[in-house]
Amino acid sequence: MAKHEKRYKDDINKVDKWKKALHQLANLSGYHYKHGDGYERKFIEKIVQDISRKVSRVPLPVADYPVGLESRVPEVISLLEMDSSDRVHMVGIHGIGGIGKTTLALAVYNLIADHFEAVCFLEDVREHSEEPGGLVNLQKDFLCKILGKEGVHIIGVRDGISQIQRRLSQMKILLVLDDVDEEEQLKAIAGNLIGLVVAAESLLRQRTNDC
Template sequence: MDKHEKRYKDDMNNKVDTWKKALKEVANLSGYHFKDGHGYEHQFIKKIVQDISRKIGRLPLPVADFPVGLESPMSEVISLLKMDSTDRVHMVGIHGIGGIGKTTLALALYNLIADNFKGVCFLENVRENSQKYGLVHLQNNLLCKILRKEGVQIIGVKEGISQIQRRLNQTKVLLVLDDVDEH
């Protein structure tokens, strides 16, 4: 740093101060801790790589250009989800007349909390797509998105239910179904 301070001493924006500040921020981040005797190091590293790849590989979904008034409903839904709980399943339904911002709220929530889940899926236009292509199509999309694999092939609805249960067992998943009109 001394070397850089001398080199950039005349810099108006003072690059070195910016670098120092960034290094302090990085040094204060907490992360993963490996303890000897608690598994193999290569498994620990593999878990870190998978976790980070999952987070940086996920793109946020586009929300409305000018979302106004989302903070209060978002905090209400988050409290209903009880994300810190170890219970098996939490389900929250957002309903109301068309045009009041249900999808916008769901998109904003999805973007905000998606990194807390191992698998995520936002299925939009469920009513239309289930009528047009059937439930098997939706089940295939769901598994492809959550497992991040192409070519998942489900033949029937009952097989789809079984595969979803088997493949996602013990996996923390965020599933958003948009525009659902029946069970």
């Protein structure tokens, strides 16, 4: 890199991009197989499933005319501190209706989704939580999307919180919650997961000063 810096001293941004790419590559997590963990066939199947899930991922539609996202998206991404994997990161996007909070969250989601083992965008959390069994249904949707399967059985909100923490605590997940207005909603879906990165859209209006 020192040689490249001299060679491309008139275009140092190119070298900076190379350094950043190498840094990101070094931080990529791989697959480690141990003979005591089961059959090698199952291990390979898991790799195929994980890769297939990422390859088949389709970006969510953002907006026909996205205006003003160029500066805001990098700012939100920097707050997530994605290079750190030792704790939960939570970002709240707060403001009056119609200013583009969901659009911004969607743009961030699409841009960084491939950096995570699994991703989930839950829309209209406030509206769905007011329906009968709303929080439990949101918990089921979350688990189904992350685990890639249907038929998740949850008997109540507390059981849902327990299942989410037990089944997802070892995964690096990007979760976007659209239109959250109660702390109960956030706790029911996000809980206290280890390694969970949460971009909570419209997070708790009564706690704006803490965001």
